[in-house]
Amino acid sequence: MDRVKTPLAAAFLRLFTVQASWNYDRMVGVGMGIAEEPLLRSLRNGTEDGPAYRAAVARGAQFFNAHPYLCGLAVGAIARAERDGVPPEQIERLRDALIGPLGSLGDRLFWVGWLPLLSTAAIVAITLGAGWEAIAAFLVIYNIGHVTLRWWALSAGWNAGSDVVAALRHPLVQRSLRLVLPAMALVSGFCLPLAARWLAQPLPRGPALGMLGVAVVGLVLLRWQPRLVTGLRLGLAAVGVALVAGWAWR
Amino acid sequence: MTTAALVLLVWGTLVGVDLVSVPQMMIARPLVAGTIAGTLVGDIETGLRIGVVFELFQFEILPIGAVRYPEYGPATVAAVAAAHWSGGPLALGIGVGVGLIVGLLGGLSLHWLRTANARAVRAATAGLESGDVRALERVHLGGMLRDAGRACAVTATGLAVARLVSLLDVARWSPAALVLAAAAAGGAALASGGTGLPRLVGRGPNLKWLAAGLAAGVAVAWIA
Numbered sequence: 001m002d003r004v005k006t007p008l009a010a011a012f013l014r015l016f017t018v019q020a021s022w023n024y025d026r027m028v029g030v031g032m033g034i035a036e037e038p039l040l041r042s043l044r045n046g047t048e049d050g051p052a053y054r055a056a057v058a059r060g061a062q063f064f065n066a067h068p069y070l071c072g073l074a075v076g077a078i079a080r081a082e083r084d085g086v087p088p089e090q091i092e093r094l095r096d097a098l099i100g101p102l103g104s105l106g107d108r109l110f111w112v113g114w115l116p117l118l119s120t121a122a123i124v125a126i127t128l129g130a131g132w133e134a135i136a137a138f139l140v141i142y143n144i145g146h147v148t149l150r151w152w153a154l155s156a157g158w159n160a161g162s163d164v165v166a167a168l169r170h171p172l173v174q175r176s177l178r179l180v181l182p183a184m185a186l187v188s189g190f191c192l193p194l195a196a197r198w199l200a201q202p203l204p205r206g207p208a209l210g211m212l213g214v215a216v217v218g219l220v221l222l223r224w225q226p227r228l229v230t231g232l233r234l235g236l237a238a239v240g241v242a243l244v245a246g247w248a249w250r
Numbered sequence: 251m252t253t254a255a256l257v258l259l260v261w262g263t264l265v266g267v268d269l270v271s272v273p274q275m276m277i278a279r280p281l282v283a284g285t286i287a288g289t290l291v292g293d294i295e296t297g298l299r300i301g302v303v304f305e306l307f308q309f310e311i312l313p314i315g316a317v318r319y320p321e322y323g324p325a326t327v328a329a330v331a332a333a334h335w336s337g338g339p340l341a342l343g344i345g346v347g348v349g350l351i352v353g354l355l356g357g358l359s360l361h362w363l364r365t366a367n368a369r370a371v372r373a374a375t376a377g378l379e380s381g382d383v384r385a386l387e388r389v390h391l392g393g394m395l396r397d398a399g400r401a402c403a404v405t406a407t408g409l410a411v412a413r414l415v416s417l418l419d420v421a422r423w424s425p426a427a428l429v430l431a432a433a434a435a436g437g438a439a440l441a442s443g444g445t446g447l448p449r450l451v452g453r454g455p456n457l458k459w460l461a462a463g464l465a466a467g468v469a470v471a472w473i474a
Contacts, residue, residue, distance in 0.1 A: 016273040021393030023367035024316060030371060030378070034390045037383060054381030061378050061386055065315060068274055107314055112450050115276070116309065120447070122281055123302055128474070131294060135285045135301075143275050185456040188447040189463025193471040195302060195443065199436035202339065207433035214437025215444065222310075222445040231310040231442030232320050232350055235435060239347040242434035243420070246427025 010038035011075060012154050018071045026063045032071055033061025039079035039158070056082040059091060065099055067106020069149050074098045076157025077164035086162055094162060101168055109173070110146075113180035118142050120184070120191035127191075127198035214238050254291050255331070255409050259402065261287060262327035262409070266356070266401020269323050271394050278323035280304030287330040296339045300329045303346055306439035307353075309446030316364070321356025324401060325349040328408025335416035336428075343431020346439070348415055352408035359400045367393045 018031035037060065043053040059082075066074060074095065081091050118138050125134035156167040196215065200208040218238070221229040261283075269278035276282060281301040288297015304326045311319040329349025333341040370389050371378070377385025420427055451460045 017271065017390070017394065019274070020271040020397065021367050021371070021390045022270055023364050023371050023393075025368045025371050027316070030386060030389050030393070033378075033386050037386070049381070049383070056381070057383055057386065058379055058381035103314070107312070111312055111314070115279075116447065116450055119279060119281060119305060119309075123305060126298055126302060131298065132285055132289065135282055138279075139276065139282060146275065181451075182456050182459045185451040185459035186463040188451065189460040189465075190467040190470070192440070192444055192447065192464065193467035195306065196436075196440050197471040199299075199303070199440070203429060203433055203436075207429050210430070211433040211437040211440070214434055215440035218438055218441025219444050222441055231307045231438065231445070232353060234441060235307065235346060235350045235438035236354075238434035238438040239343050239350070239431050242343060242430035243347070243427050246424045246430040249424070249426045249430075 007038040007041060008154065008158060011035050011079070012072070012151060014038070015072050015075065015150055015154060019068050026061070027065040028068065028071060029064040030061050032064045032075060033057060035071065035075045036060040036079050039075070040082055042083055055088070059088060059095075062092075062095070064095065066102035067110065069110055069146060070102040070106040070153050072150055072154030073102060073157040073164060073167060076154045076159075077161055078157075080158050080161035084161055090162070094164070098164065101165070105168060105173070105177075109149075109177060109180065113177070113184050114145050115142065117180060117184040117187055120187045123191045123195055124187065127194040255413070257290050258287060258327055258331055258409060259405050261290060262324040262405025263398060263402040265323040265327060266321070266404060267394075267398050269321060269401075270360070271397040280308055280322045280326040283323045284326040284330050287327045288334070291331065291334050293330075293334045293338060296333045296342070296345070297330050299339050299342050300326060300333055300345050300349065303342065303435055303439040304329065304349060304353075306443030306446075307350075309443045309450070311446070312450070318361055319357055320350075320353035321360055321404070322349070322353045323356070324405040324408055325353035325356055327405060328352045328412050331409055332412035332415050335412060336419075337421040340428050340432065341421060343428060343433070343435040344415060344420055345412075346435035347431065348408065348412050351411065352404065355407060356404045359404050363393075363396055363400050366396055 014035040018035055019028055021030040022028055037057055040053055040056045043056055044050055060078065064074065078091060078095055081094060118141055122134045122138040157164050160167050200211055203211065218234050221234065265278050265283045268275060284301025284304060285294065285297045288294045304322045308322050313319060326349055329345040332348035333345025336344045370392050374385045374389050448460060451457060
């Protein structure tokens, strides 16, 4: 599947596809197995696929779920444990134990922190006059964090093996959480009024006020009936009503 | 228009694959998908505006576990095409309307993909359970190819809808409809972002930072 000779580098590259076969049965499990496989090749019996290797590959592709950027931590730790001859039951317990913490940490660090922080910062830059530079900066800065985390996760897991839980308590991870979440909250708050002004700018005064009216009514509906009213439904309804009103008004 | 549509089709497919399969570098974010789509059709202003609108809609979504959500990446590409072909930045509302429909379709297609991948896993269970690497690779590559096909189909459908909508020539028969639809789209996006972002912040200690940012944002919006 790949020609990369170094197993750790091959596993790292494969981790970028970890969700490619995401499904309701094993979730990210098959992708985990794919990423883990290069690290298990030392279990092969010469050129033949020995029973230890096949059993480890089969275990590697079982059910797993975690944040995709942190799957490497589990891949590295489990592959190391397999190589060190840790009993299968202990490996399965390690695998189960990592699901919750890796999901929770990754979601907070990236989906709730780093991603909205940079995305709202890019919106702020655009509303203040930036163009494609804001998008380029977003992509570069986001992916420096993304790729660094993926590599750190894999190498930390590989180095720690069964003691991987200690890596999750790394001071840098904890400090990042303490910084990124308040920063995200601050920039998110800053972004909304500027986005409102920027979206209203090309509109005449009446429709601009109407836009703010839709925003206020929409906010109330989205908070009051969150199961019934979603952003998508609200958007479709608002645009539909506006088009009919505009047609009637002509 | 044919060349532009083909370029957008390729871009929308890459955007769709990036969301889940590979490499999750966030070209699937509407801000990126929209701006680059705008650049590709030579209308960066429309791309930026549609990108910001869909980015605000995107804040309502937290992609955790098996949660089902609309897919706004290829939808943003189709939205930019619809707005550009219907009159540029002023046709923002038309673009957003098309994009939301495509986003809904994209969400359904993601559910189909996950179900199809699960079927492929079940069909290969014997190989997977025996540690057969070839079976593992087949399931994984199959998932990737299915996702590429899915993203391509969603984008193609979106571009077809965008083209059909542009043929209606809304700008000519009702300029007022364009303005009202743009206002409605902007308002709905702000409501969505205004709901999603505070939800991400939560009710904990970071709420004060959100309030501080909001106050500063209002002040800057007033002054600037």
